[in-house]
Amino acid sequence: MKQSVGRYGIWNGGGLRSEEPERRGEIAEAAAELEELGFGAVWLGGSSSGEHAAPLLEATSRIVVGTSIQSIWQYDARTTAATQAELDKAHPGRFALGLGVSHAKFAEQYRRPYSALVAHLDALDAAGAPADGRLLAALGPKTIELARDRAAGSIPYLISAEQTAKSRELLGEGPLLAPELKVVLESDPTRARTLARDYLAIYLGLPNYTNNFLRNGFTEDDLKDGGSDRLVDAVYAWGTEDRIRARIDEYLAAGADHVALQVVDGGPRYDLPREAWRRLAALLR
Template identity: 40%
Template sequence: MTAVDEARKRLGRIGVGLMTPIAPAGEWRRAARRVEEMGYGSIWVNEAIGGREVFTQLSVLAAATERIVLGSAVANLWARHPATMQGAASVLADAYPGRFALGVGVSMGMLVEQSGQKWTSPLDRTREYFDGMDAAVDAAPVPEVPFPRLLAALGPKMQGLARDRADGALPAMMPVEHTRTARERLGPDKLLVVGQSAILATDPEQARGIARRTQLLEMPGSPYLRSLRSLGYDDAALAAGGSDEVIDACFNWGDETAIRTRIQEHLDAGADHVSVMVFAPDLASSADQLDHLAPALL
């Protein structure tokens, strides 16, 4: 069975993204166990350069849980040598068969420059990085169950690279039409995991305020802006944190039924799996919101 087949079987349809700031390990363990008990299929964690190193974090969560799939969304390729990326992923997949998915991402120029590194072409950098990972396969453990390698790919060139050099793509925070286009570019045999928000607020002003505080569309050089332009949104719609139309397209808000409907639209558009992210000040609050959503989503 291929890594894509295994992942589709084990992930199920709905997982969660725990994208919160630094917290003690005990809080992470408790949150992960709660999410697993709720019945979600996966937990995805992110990474900057420094701080909460993603493979160490995933190993903590794997040891604290029993069956849930754990994924990097994403492991920042500027944070480590490609052979280290391949080795770390292989060790986790070997230690926890069928419970690991590798999402790799190229980050953004501003963040890379802040780390003291020189930003280069994202496409070329990722292609060369995959070359380095592939060259390191023979030196790494061979997991009993193969793990999928996914690429955080928003635009057509990156999605083409995800199709040709990875097991699929891992876009996030984009409208339903982006998911549909991504599936068309990837074809039916690749894995498409989509990160989506869930804002439990029925007042439009409150919900959109929460969405705008993420500053998704205000970061210099944001790939989200480029992708939204390719979907037909103009500069006026994308200015000042995004128009109401843009916010409503990129963020899922409302009651449980409204959020479930929006998540289902992404599955209907071709996503294999949706990772649901809530915006909360701490892990316990995130788990509370996910628990509240579980009956509707699962």
């Protein structure tokens, strides 16, 4: 999977997985353009599934399409395995099943998430789903080791370059490590950090992320008022094009094989920021 996703991908929180019939053409066109721009993968945010990936796979010929993530609480293993087999048959090597435990706020049955994830992987194995076709959204050490031992790697969300290095150490050299990184194409510090904080706010209300920040050297003060400058600067790339490119390179130098870039521009989560994607593609050349 490392070779197929390339070094850079696009993470999109909702626009590319919209189920509105009138948007199908626009979404297909956007996916095809991302492939033409040279991105190696598209990651579908929220609680996405293989059904959301299928239209993008059909609209393209090379790019990998992954779920980031499919919630283990929302989809049963047998259905997931069947969908994965269908997509693998139709588009060999181009669907990446990204799995995660989501958050207690979004899953009524949320209990003992690590044990539930292990049980879900057991059920996928029993249903014949290949371990090398799935990835885990791994933040803590135990889940990172699970991604190493029972998946093709890890697709962590909202982590710093420093934690990327720690993840690589636990994963070893073989598995894929593909962290998400938010990008604000704005060079004014006040404007850039304001946009970043507005978007970061929802995540600072989710214990999975805040606990992970605290586990990795941030303090309670860093989590107040939308996040300290220190926190914002650690999990965002913003500034001039040269500075943004340097931030992305920090993640690669820390051990990432691939960086999933999410544009944050203050627009609705279901937007397709195509001009920003073009700017990103140009600065990555």
